[in-house]
Amino acid sequence: MSFSEYVISRWDTLSLAAAEHAMVVAVAIAIATVIGVGVGVLTHGVPRAREASIAVSAAILTIPSLALLTLLIPLTGLGWGSTLLGLTAYAFLPIIRNTVTGLRGLDAATVEAGRGMGLSRPRLLLRVQLPLAWPLILTGIRISTQMLIGIAAIAAFVDGPGLGNQIFEGLSRLGSVNSLNATLAGTLGIVIIAILFDVFFYVVRHLTTPRGLRVRP
């Protein structure tokens, strides 16, 4: 069976796996964005808290994904739960780091002028600081997403959703019929998902970056 025949014959399985793969990454990123941006906003002005949040999220990233997912099994069981939790944990560092860098990198005069004009802290954050830091925060989210799409393949190990199942299946039956096709289908699928997510972020970036930051002098 050629690769194209394989893809056509398993289209239902493959497309479902791909959709699940994209879905689990999207949900994990959404959760990590809400928490990560929140942590970044709350800690960016407090040196100790800021360093601690970055250190913890960096430490999580050093745990091998296979180990982390396995360790989560007693807590959240096999399947979606452990996958989602593990992926979310891995997504924090780029998001928190870029939120903190974005907020701290703002021109001090802009913030001072805002305070001096009578913007309250929450209003200053929502109307000035976050919009100006947004391109950098979005870059963090994008990096996290690319990272998670790769890591999500490992989730098959804990019976999680996604294209990792194709890869593991192929590898476990190496040499047998369709083993190469399965691995190849899984890998290519992941690459395609990665490209689609990147296109999505490119569009989002274009649509959400304030025009004043895009204009040329």
Add this chain to the structure above:
Amino acid sequence: MFDRDTEGVRIELRSLTKRYPGQTAPAVDNVSMDIPAGELVVFVGPSGCGKTTTMKMINRLVEPTSGEIRIGGRDVLSLNPDELRRHIGYAIQQVGLFPHLTVAQNIGLVPKLLGWSQEKIAARVEELLTLVHLEPGAFTDRYPRQLSGGQQQRVGVARALAADPPVMLMDEPFGATDPITREHLQNEFVRLQKQLRKTIIFVTHDFEEAIKLGDRIAVLREGSHIAQYDTPAAILSDPADDYVAGFIGQDATLKRLALLQVADVPVTEPLPDPVLPQVAPDASLREALDLMLAHGTDRCSTPSGVLTYATLCEAVGNRPDGTRPEEAVAGDR
């Protein structure tokens, strides 16, 4: 918020002190000062003397350690800081325009916070842009990054004026521009203030700028101690001590001449002389002297008569022979 908005109100500082934790000497040490309504008072002093800190306590960007601030009779420290700041114009050297908002949105931000209607804000933006000599049609929809340094400073001043506050705080608002633009902005600002009569506190380290803009100057030393607080003419003709004299520099008399206009002094002959170099009535006496030196003469002609070197000397309180008369003509603007 204050008894009257738009026109200036009186500001009183009483025993104002700011002490930062971990520092032995206070940054601002027991400053008391009255700033009359509608006057522009310049805080001048070397960097680190506490002039900016003193100014920032007035809109509570810096909270005083102790002391009292009253604006138009109201105790500033009992007000909500954000609400207070919406009624005090604030312009700084780095301008700090919001790069993601258009010029119109930048200027209209405080009026919007104060609940003005869209139409009223739009009309105000147009009025202010015209006031600072920017063509409204061309500038309302531009973004700060599309403006030159001088244009940004103008928008910064317009933004500070947006809600027509009675009080303005300005921290070297023309500092970041080239000398030509700066002089231009200063001249425009003098004209603007004549019209608006706000109470303005203006911080600078440039004594020339202080003389040019200030109704009064407070020369400050370390800890924001007031070395002298008086009109420019009085400080120039009678500096309180060596510190103030050092700040003025060697050409105090020339600076005093610059404060006086040709129209302020009497002419010796009632008719203009077409043969002599001509000087405009609104030119400064310094310019008149420059003209005399350039033409190697001791006389020049104004539209109303002839101005002599002796008149210039008398204007700054000296006789041409070097002696001081009993009573000097006080230069006051």
